Amino acid sequence: EEAGRHARFQARIEAEERIEPNDWMPEAYRRTLVRQISQHAHSEIVGMLPEGNWITRAPSLKRKAALLAKVQDEAGHGLYLYAAAETLGVAREDLVDQLLDGRAKYSSIFNYPTLTWADIGAIGWLVDGAAIMNQIPLCRCSYGPYARAMIRICKEESFHQRQGYEIMLTLCRGTPEQKAMAQDALNRWWWPCLMMFGPPDSESQHSEQSARWKIKRFSNDELRQKFVDATVPQGHHLGLAFPDPELAYDAETGHWRFGAIDWEEFRQVLAGNGPCNRQRMRQRRDAHAAGAWVREAALAHAGKRARRASA
Ligand code: FAQ
Numbered sequence: 001e002e003a004g005r006h007a008r009f010q011a012r013i014e015a016e017e018r019i020e021p022n023d024w025m026p027e028a029y030r031r032t033l034v035r036q037i038s039q040h041a042h043s044e045i046v047g048m049l050p051e052g053n054w055i056t057r058a059p060s061l062k063r064k065a066a067l068l069a070k071v072q073d074e075a076g077h078g079l080y081l082y083a084a085a086e087t088l089g090v091a092r093e094d095l096v097d098q099l100l101d102g103r104a105k106y107s108s109i110f111n112y113p114t115l116t117w118a119d120i121g122a123i124g125w126l127v128d129g130a131a132i133m134n135q136i137p138l139c140r141c142s143y144g145p146y147a148r149a150m151i152r153i154c155k156e157e158s159f160h161q162r163q164g165y166e167i168m169l170t171l172c173r174g175t176p177e178q179k180a181m182a183q184d185a186l187n188r189w190w191w192p193c194l195m196m197f198g199p200p201d202s203e204s205q206h207s208e209q210s211a212r213w214k215i216k217r218f219s220n221d222e223l224r225q226k227f228v229d230a231t232v233p234q235g236h237h238l239g240l241a242f243p244d245p246e247l248a249y250d251a252e253t254g255h256w257r258f259g260a261i262d263w264e265e266f267r268q269v270l271a272g273n274g275p276c277n278r279q280r281m282r283q284r285r286d287a288h289a290a291g292a293w294v295r296e297a298a299l300a301h302a303g304k305r306a307r308r309a310s311a
Helices: 002-014 027-046 048-052 061-086 092-100 118-135 144-172 176-195 207-212 220-238 263-273 277-290 292-310
Strands: 248-250 255-257
Touching (some): 027 061, 027 092, 027 207, 027 277, 048 118, 048 277, 061 144, 118 176, 118 220, 144 176, 176 220, 220 255, 263 277
């Protein structure tokens, strides 16, 4: 009976049917999705911090309005994703607790500092660019609520990416100091962005099973290569140099070859020892504590309305 259920489930996956919340699913499929979707939600929420750092210092009213809207979009993405995770039978409070007490992961990239305004350009161009490369295939993920959340999120991310590239373009067409600032941001963000795609395929413990379940449509290394191929010409158009002496176009394969990634740095960031891990967690905990009264007030208001409706 149990084996039959698993076989029927896998057949639905092969037939490209979407799995919906009330459908039977293997416990391991459910756990994998809760893990990935909650990590993704946490990344959106923690990802507000590096850019939030620049909202009060954006160089013009127009830049400030765009950045404010982008950071608000990220909050919205986090909320859609927590809602998608909740359809799998977990409570949002528990997921948030896991983040705040350090049990849950979020993307390594958000543990790097935003030192200058050019970092806001680099995040939009590179971090959102990497996020889109990874997320477009997730629009076809086998789990319906996650796939549908990704469609809207990807539309907003592509706008964010263009916003970031346009900041870079403005700086690169500006004074020598502005161009140098853009170059410095690229130098610092390039390698961490390549790490966003996760460990190499040979060390990616979840990839094989997630590919069989059609949660992942491309491997970590495949997406990393697609990102490099798409981004290098954009950087050259800006007149910038990539911080990789081994970066070279391979005419035979049509791909840009790149140098070795420092996986020890990646391991250190995941272990909590990146440049900003402690600061990010402290800021999240403080923000959560400072928002307690809002949650209490919202609950009291909802309770009052419910009592009034039933009276
Ligand atoms: N950072 O076996 P795999 C954004 C972990 S975009 C930290 O390959 P999997 C938008 C992985 O969780 C960023 N941990 O794992 C934005 C696993 O650990 P576990 C968020 C990482 O799941 C832009 C272990 O390593 N996007 O937020 C990282 O098959 C600008 C083994 O790895 C998503 O989350 C990493 N970089 O593949 C916001 C996309 N890489 O769970 C603000 C959805 C790997 O066993 C501003 N997620 N790990 O303890 C995915 O596509 C996948 O989860 C991967 C990893 C591809 C990230």
